[in-house]
Amino acid sequence: MLLSPPRDGVGAASRAQRWREGLMSTLIDAVRAGFYARKQINSRSRLIAWSHRGRFASSLRLAREVTADRVLDYGCGDGTFLGLLMNGERAPRLAVGAELTMSIVADCRERFKAHKGLHFMLIEDLERPAHHSAYDAVYCMEVLEHVIDPAAMLDTFEQLLAPGGTLIISVPIETGIPVVIKQVVRRIAGWRGIGHYPGTTGYAPLELLRSVFARSTQHITRPVHTREDGSTFHDHKGFNWRVLRTLVSSRFDLVRESTSPIECSPQS
Numbered sequence: 001m002l003l004s005p006p007r008d009g010v011g012a013a014s015r016a017q018r019w020r021e022g023l024m025s026t027l028i029d030a031v032r033a034g035f036y037a038r039k040q041i042n043s044r045s046r047l048i049a050w051s052h053r054g055r056f057a058s059s060l061r062l063a064r065e066v067t068a069d070r071v072l073d074y075g076c077g078d079g080t081f082l083g084l085l086m087n088g089e090r091a092p093r094l095a096v097g098a099e100l101t102m103s104i105v106a107d108c109r110e111r112f113k114a115h116k117g118l119h120f121m122l123i124e125d126l127e128r129p130a131h132h133s134a135y136d137a138v139y140c141m142e143v144l145e146h147v148i149d150p151a152a153m154l155d156t157f158e159q160l161l162a163p164g165g166t167l168i169i170s171v172p173i174e175t176g177i178p179v180v181i182k183q184v185v186r187r188i189a190g191w192r193g194i195g196h197y198p199g200t201t202g203y204a205p206l207e208l209l210r211s212v213f214a215r216s217t218q219h220i221t222r223p224v225h226t227r228e229d230g231s232t233f234h235d236h237k238g239f240n241w242r243v244l245r246t247l248v249s250s251r252f253d254l255v256r257e258s259t260s261p262i263e264c265s266p267q268s
Contacts, residue, residue, distance in 0.1 A: 027087050030111040034078030041080065045194045047185060054261020059141060059170050060084055062256070066166045068136035070094045072126075074157070075143035079108040079120065086118055096135075098123045126160060133162050141170040145239040148224065148232050154251050167252055173259065174239040175214040182236075183208075201237040216242040 031037055040052040063071075063085055069092055073082050076097030086095055097120045099105050108120040125131075138157050144150050157167055174182070183203065201223050203211065210219045222238035248254065258264065 026114055027083055027112075030115075031080050031083035031087075033111055034080050034083075035107075036078040037080045043194060045189060045192075048189060048194065051261050054263075055142075055170060056081060056084060058258060058260035058263055059139070059168065060088075062168055062258070063137065063139065064088060064090050066137050066168070068092050068166065070135050070162075071096070071137045071139065072131075072135040072160060073097045073139045073141065074123070074126075074153075074160075075099065075140060076108070076120065077141075078104070079112055079118075081139060081141055082118060083112065086115060091117070092136075093117060095119070096121065098126055126156070132159055135160050135165060136162055137166045137168065139168045139170075142172065144169060144244060145171045145174070145236060146233045148234065150244060150247060154248065158251065167248075169244075169248065171241050171244060172236060172239065173241055174236050175211050175219070175241070177212065179211045180208070201235050203237065207238075211238070214240050214242070216240075216246060218243055 032042065041049055041056060043049045043052070059081065071082075071085070071092045071094070073079075073095070076082060076099055079097050082095045082097050085091065095118050097108055097118070099108070099120070100123055102122060105120045105122055112118045112120070138161055140153075140157070144153065147153050161167065172182075173179075207220045213219075218238070218240055220238045222234050224232050225235060226232050245254070245257070
């Protein structure tokens with residue numbers, strides 16, 4: 001069903017409200033149908049669902065504090081974050097989601113096709129000059145921990161951001177006590193076939209100990225995996241958010257840090 005804005009006249013206010021509610025309803029339906037949303041925020045595991053919902057809630061609060069007319073979600077997955085962002089009073093005029101594979105882009109386009117301000121494209125398309133300095137805000141959610149060369153990706157973000165633009169990054173904490181808890185939860189979830197955790201790269205006892213006490217330098221060697229197309233990536237093992245923070249703060253002015261699902265300022 002195509003939705004059109006109501007015209008002025010008798011009852012225009014109530015029709016406008018019904019139109020907005022109908023649009024938001026279809027937007028949330030599109031989010032719920034996404035493959036990540038089904039496995040994560042709508043997981044049958046209450047712990048997994050609570051963790052991911054908290055992550056999205058924290059990211060959305062940060063995003064809505066920024067005045068942004070044109071936004072980009074780099075590595076948008078199934079479009080969950082942008083769909084939730086557009087479902088609000090301070091939704092941007094234009095939201096673009098970018099992904100590596102055409103199958104994911106096509107799925108997002110199909111599910112969100114009723115929403116004219118929401119677009120999806122391949123990451124390689126962002127190399128076109130029209131995207132340079134084009135975005136008031138760039139979001140990168142749960143992506144940089146998998147990237148072999150995060151410095152090169154930060155170069156890309158600098159190219160895409162408009163002058164004075166804002167970069168919002170979300171990455172997991174894979175050090176300290178959280179890494180022990182996560183390894184246990186992932187292992188159990190993998191055994192039960194729940195969520196997006198078919199398995200995990202194992203830690204040797206010394207590796208896990210070093211991860212628990214990791215500080216601001218890389219503490220263990222990270223595994224490198226190869227996709228069918230020959231590209232390489234990291235899994236979560238050995239990711240150190242403090243190392244990434246040092247790199248990011250050398251390129252951008254670091255304004256705020258927070259954690260989720262329990263929100264607080266992370267320790268140095």
